[in-house]
Amino acid sequence: MKKTFTRGILAAAxxxxxxxxxxxxxxxxxxxxxxxxxxxxxxxxxEEVIRAVQFAIEEANARGGIDGRKVEVSEADDExxxxxxxxxxxKLARDGYNLLIGPIPSSISLALAPNLERWDAAYFVxxxxxxxxxxxxxxxxxxxxxxxxxxxxxxxxxxAKNFKEKTYASIAADYVWGHDSSESxxxxxxxxxxxxxxxxxxxxxxxxxxxxxxxxxxxxVDAIWVAEIGRDAIAFVKQAQEFGLVPKTxxxxxxxxxxxxxxxxENALEGxxxxxAYTPDIDTPRNKAFVAAWQSKFSxxxxxNEAQAYNGAQVxxxxxxxxxxxxxxDVAAALKGASIDTIYGTVTMRxxxxxxVLPNFVARVKPMDGTLRPVIEQTFAPNLTPAPSALCKM
Numbered sequence: 001m002k003k004t005f006t007r008g009i010l011a012a013a014x015x016x017x018x019x020x021x022x023x024x025x026x027x028x029x030x031x032x033x034x035x036x037x038x039x040x041x042x043x044x045x046x047e048e049v050i051r052a053v054q055f056a057i058e059e060a061n062a063r064g065g066i067d068g069r070k071v072e073v074s075e076a077d078d079e080x081x082x083x084x085x086x087x088x089x090x091k092l093a094r095d096g097y098n099l100l101i102g103p104i105p106s107s108i109s110l111a112l113a114p115n116l117e118r119w120d121a122a123y124f125v126x127x128x129x130x131x132x133x134x135x136x137x138x139x140x141x142x143x144x145x146x147x148x149x150x151x152x153x154x155x156x157x158x159x160a161k162n163f164k165e166k167t168y169a170s171i172a173a174d175y176v177w178g179h180d181s182s183e184s185x186x187x188x189x190x191x192x193x194x195x196x197x198x199x200x201x202x203x204x205x206x207x208x209x210x211x212x213x214x215x216x217x218x219x220x221v222d223a224i225w226v227a228e229i230g231r232d233a234i235a236f237v238k239q240a241q242e243f244g245l246v247p248k249t250x251x252x253x254x255x256x257x258x259x260x261x262x263x264x265x266e267n268a269l270e271g272x273x274x275x276x277a278y279t280p281d282i283d284t285p286r287n288k289a290f291v292a293a294w295q296s297k298f299s300x301x302x303x304x305n306e307a308q309a310y311n312g313a314q315v316x317x318x319x320x321x322x323x324x325x326x327x328x329x330d331v332a333a334a335l336k337g338a339s340i341d342t343i344y345g346t347v348t349m350r351x352x353x354x355x356x357v358l359p360n361f362v363a364r365v366k367p368m369d370g371t372l373r374p375v376i377e378q379t380f381a382p383n384l385t386p387a388p389s390a391l392c393k394m
Contacts, residue, residue: 030066030317030326032057032073033092033121036102040080041204041230044260045104045305049126050075052306053101056313059293066320078103080230082111093119098328099320101312105229106130106177109142116141122319122328126312127305129255130176131389134353138392141332143319143354145312149177150389152254152275153184155360155380160188165222165250167195171212171236172227174201181227181254197221206232209239216245223250226274234264241268257365257374259303267372269365276363276374278307278343286314287343304374311343315356352388360384 034053037046057071065071074097078085085108089100098121103109109128116123116139125133125144129152133144168189172178178201186196198219200212213236216224224245228236233256240246246268253274262269280291280301290310294302302310315335320326323334337351348357359382363374 027065027068027070028326030069030071030320031097031099032071032313032316033076033089033095033097033100034073034102035076035078035085035088035092035100037080037104038077040078041232042080042104043230044264045127045230045258046078046080046102048260048303048305049102049104049309052302052309053313055294055297055306056310056317060317066317066326067324069320069326071317073097078108080105080108082107086111086115089121089123090115090119093121098122099316099326099331100124101126101316102309103128105175106133106180107175109133110137110176113137113139113142116328120328122316122332124312124316126309128177130180132176132180134355134392135389136391138353138389138394140336140354140394141328143315143332143335143349143356145315145356146308147275147277147358147360148355149180149184150386151355151358151360151384152181153188154384154386155275155362156185156254157188157191158380158384159362159378160192160194163189163192163194163223165194167197167219167221168223168225169198169200169216169219169221170196170225170227171200171202171216172225173229173232174203177229178227182225185225185227185254202228202232202236204232207235209236210243212236213240213243213245216249217243221249223252225254226251226256227254229255233261237261237265237268241265247271257363258305259373260305262365262372262374270367270372271365273362273364273377274374276304276361276376278304278311279361279363279374279376280307281376282344284343284345286341286345290343301371301373307343314342315340315349347382350388353392353394355385355388357382357385 076088101124106128122141170182172182257274319331319335323330362378
């Protein structure tokens with residue numbers, strides 16, 4: 001009788017404990033590995049990305065977390081290089097901060113993607129644009145939440161139909177993204193029967209662009225496609241103005257007219273057109289709320305890099321909500337093909353290649369509300385996004 005009574009007490013205690021056990025499981029923290037450039041050529045962009053992800057985390061925790069889960073973060077410097085980025089990301093993932101976010105260059109994203117399952121991690125790309133990320137290097141646990149080269153070039157293909165210039169040159173960063181950009185642009189304008197006279201590639205870290213500028217001037221083209229990034233882009237634009245290349249020759253930018261670039265080059269980019277991933281003028285409820293909250297904290301508008309990083313963090317958090325879990329494998333499964341409410345509106349995470357299908361924009365740098373910044377002139381609908389690459393096998 002005593003034995004039966006004891007078993008009854010134990011059973012009752014176990015049943016009573018089950019809700020608390022379930023609650024503990026459901027409130028496991030969301031551990032974010034924030035790896036970006038605190039040093040190196042991408043340091044300024046990295047600072048913006050880090051700031052925005054931290055803002056998204058603070059905002060989420062102030063609202064009680066993600067479905068009750070507190071968001072924790074650990075940071076590391078990728079130094080702007082693939083080797084350092086891979087080492088930093090692996091350490092974060094091995095330490096349990098295995099929802100990774102933050103690198104800028106495609107070379108780092110391409111170094112991370114093949115290791116995600118081995119690290120038991122998922123990775124959210126917020127800035128890298130190479131088509132390889134959603135092409136032959138695509139992985140089930142890697143999700144791009146920003147625009148790809150292919151998305152930009154599809155837009156450029158439409159935009160280029162109205163270009164008045166007949167001859168072009170290009171100067172691009174001598175790494176994966178720069179080559180992808182330059183080759184894709186050349187293909188787009190040649191399809192319109194126009195000529196690309198010269199394509200130049202400058203090594204990362206170039207400080208003296210005068211030899212390249214001399215070649216561009218000698219080419220005598222009507223317009224120049226520019227796909228430089230970070231401090232290199234700032235140096236190029238400043239020297240292009242100093243040596244009289246601009247405003248005489250029109251620049252067209254791929255990721256050139258970013259906020260930090262405009263701010264760092266005074267009026268050199270005023271009037272320049274180019275692709276832009278984001279401006280605060282995007283008219284959606286989520287974006288309006290984001291801009292208001294950002295202005296309240298920082299007394300200024302968010303930059304394009306900050307908004308893209310914030311958007312990536314929100315997609316990550318939505319994956320946790322949809323999965324009911326913070327485990328990378330569960331989050332990845334939940335996001336595949338998901339419809340997500342973002343600062344860009346309601347968009348789809350395409351199942352075939354884990355690319356967020358976004359509207360895209362052409363902007364011009366002009367004064368607005370007392371600030372020189374990119375202002376959207378044309379919007380291209382998400383359905384302009386090219387089909388998934390046949391090279392992506394997940």
